[in-house]
Amino acid sequence: MPRSIQSTQPPLKFIPQRFNPLVLQILRWFLPLILRFRTRPWLPAGIVHIEAKNTEVLAELYQQFQAGKIRFLIAFRHPEVEDPLCMLYLLSRIVPKVARQQGIPLQDRVHSYFLYDRGMTVWAGNWLGWLFSQVGGVPVRRGRRLDRQAIQTARELFANGKLPIAVAPEGGTNGHSGIVSPLEPGVAQMGFWCVEDLQKANRSETVVIIPIGIQYRYIQPPWSKLNWLLSKLEADSGLPVQSINQSNIDSSPEIYHQRLCRLAEHLITEMEEFYRRFYHQDIPKTISTVESTSPNELLIARLHRLLDKALQVAEEYFGVQPQGNFIDRCRRLEEAGWNYIYREDLADINTLPPFKRGLADWIAEEADLRMRHMRLAESFVAVTANYIEEQPTSERFAETILLIFDMLSRIKDTTLPGRPSLGWKQAQITVGEPISVTERWLSSQADRQAARQGVANLTKDLQVALEKLIVD
Structure with a gap:
C-alpha cells in the first residue's frame, strides 16, 4: 500500500491488453511458489493445497469453445486477493489434468482474459499493470459510470477473442468465504452484448456463463x-x-x-x-x-x-x-x-505555474x-x-x-502493512453449472424495460448459483 498521497498525479491511463504466451508460461512455472510465499517468504501464510470439484464441466466448456461451438464467461467468487492466483492454478494445472483423465480433447492452452480493477496498480505499482497486460488482463475503473475503453475491449474479447474471459461479478473482495456480496450487473450485461454481437455477425455460437466458487480453510485451525x-x-x-x-x-x-x-x-x-x-x-x-x-x-x-x-x-x-x-x-x-488526484483536466502537471500546482497538490x-x-x-x-x-x-x-x-x-499507520500470518491455507474451488445467456436473450429484446429486466434476472440467478457453491 502506498504512503498517503501529497501531490497531484498524472491521469490513470488505460493499459492495453497485450497477451504474451511466454510471460504466461513463466508465471505458470513459478505459480506454486507464488501461492505459497506471496506475502512474506519466511512466514507460513500462503496456500499450499488447491482442490477443485466438477472440473470436468469446465474442461468440456473449453473443448466446445475451441471447437467454435460456444463463447463463455467465467464468473468467479472474489473473497480474497489470492483468488486470481487460484483461478490461474485451476486453469493451468487442474483443468488440463482432468481433461486428460476424462478423455476430453483440448487443442490449445487453457487460459482466459480477465478484468481487473485499475486501482490495483495504484497500490501495487506499475509493474503489476505490465504483468496483467502480458497475461490477458483488461483494467476497468470500477466507479466510472461508463468506462468506455474497458467495456469496448472486454466486449470485443468476449465475442471474438481466442480465449474465454473471466470476471469477478462482486467487483471486489469482501473478506468472507461464506458470503457472496451483491453482484454488479456488468457480467449479465456482457453476456447479452455477446449474444447480440454474435447475432449481428450471423454466428451460431451459444453464450454461457459458468459460476465458480472459491473458499479458503486453514490446514490447522489457528x-x-x-x-x-x-x-x-x-x-x-x-x-x-x-x-x-x-x-x-x-x-x-x-x-x-x-x-x-x-x-x-x-x-x-x-x-x-x-x-x-x-x-x-x-x-x-x-x-x-x-x-x-x-x-x-x-x-x-x-x-x-x-x-x-x-x-x-x-x-x-x-x-x-x-x-x-x-x-x-x-x-x-x-x-x-x-478525479481529484489523477487529473485528466490538466494537460501536463509539470508545466503548471507553482501557484496552480500548489492548489492541485492541496486538493x-x-x-x-x-x-x-x-x-x-x-x-x-x-x-x-x-x-x-x-x-x-x-x-x-x-x-x-x-x-x-x-x-x-x-x-x-501511514501505510497498510501486510496481514499477520495465521498459518498455511488450502483453497476449495467448486465449478457450477453453466447458465445459458442465449436462451434468455430473445425474451429480453421486446423493449428497454425487458432488456433491463433480463439483466436483472440473470444477475439474480447468478447470485443464487454462486451462493449454492458455498460449501459448509
Whole structure:
C-alpha cells in the first residue's frame, strides 16, 4: 500500500491488453511458489493445497469453445486477493489434468482474459499493470459510470477473442468465504452484448456463463494465533488484554466470540464519538430496537449506522449523492477521489505555474484523506450479525478479526502493512453449472424495460448459483 498521497498525479491511463504466451508460461512455472510465499517468504501464510470439484464441466466448456461451438464467461467468487492466483492454478494445472483423465480433447492452452480493477496498480505499482497486460488482463475503473475503453475491449474479447474471459461479478473482495456480496450487473450485461454481437455477425455460437466458487480453510485451525492477534488488537485499541490460557486455547470458541464482540463494541463507540465530535455527525448515543433484537444485531445496526456516517463525510466533501448500497457508494467515492488526484483536466502537471500546482497538490492530498473514510467503510460491507454464530469456525473468526486489523492499521499507520500470518491455507474451488445467456436473450429484446429486466434476472440467478457453491 502506498504512503498517503501529497501531490497531484498524472491521469490513470488505460493499459492495453497485450497477451504474451511466454510471460504466461513463466508465471505458470513459478505459480506454486507464488501461492505459497506471496506475502512474506519466511512466514507460513500462503496456500499450499488447491482442490477443485466438477472440473470436468469446465474442461468440456473449453473443448466446445475451441471447437467454435460456444463463447463463455467465467464468473468467479472474489473473497480474497489470492483468488486470481487460484483461478490461474485451476486453469493451468487442474483443468488440463482432468481433461486428460476424462478423455476430453483440448487443442490449445487453457487460459482466459480477465478484468481487473485499475486501482490495483495504484497500490501495487506499475509493474503489476505490465504483468496483467502480458497475461490477458483488461483494467476497468470500477466507479466510472461508463468506462468506455474497458467495456469496448472486454466486449470485443468476449465475442471474438481466442480465449474465454473471466470476471469477478462482486467487483471486489469482501473478506468472507461464506458470503457472496451483491453482484454488479456488468457480467449479465456482457453476456447479452455477446449474444447480440454474435447475432449481428450471423454466428451460431451459444453464450454461457459458468459460476465458480472459491473458499479458503486453514490446514490447522489457528486458535493460538487468533488469541495472539486479538490480544494485539485489544492492546492497540486501549482495552485490557484478555488473553486465553494456553491450555484452553482451542477449547471454547465462545470465549473468542465474547472477546471479539467486546473489541467491536469498543471500536464502534470510539468511532461514533470521533465522527460526532470532529465531523459534526448526528449520531444518537442509543439506537431504537425491538424487543427481539439480540446484542449481535444491535452491534451490527450500530456498525451500519457508523458506515453510513463515514460515507456521508466523504460524500459531502466530493458532492456525491448517497445512492445505492454501501458497495455502490464506495465505488462512486473512489472515482470521485481519483478525479481529484489523477487529473485528466490538466494537460501536463509539470508545466503548471507553482501557484496552480500548489492548489492541485492541496486538493489531491485532501482527497486522499477524505477517501480514507470510504476505505474504512469498504472493509466492513459484508459483516453480518450471525456470520460467526452460524458456524463458529476458526476461518470465520480469522476473517472478521483480520478485517478489524486492517481497519486499525489504516488509522494508526501511514501505510497498510501486510496481514499477520495465521498459518498455511488450502483453497476449495467448486465449478457450477453453466447458465445459458442465449436462451434468455430473445425474451429480453421486446423493449428497454425487458432488456433491463433480463439483466436483472440473470444477475439474480447468478447470485443464487454462486451462493449454492458455498460449501459448509
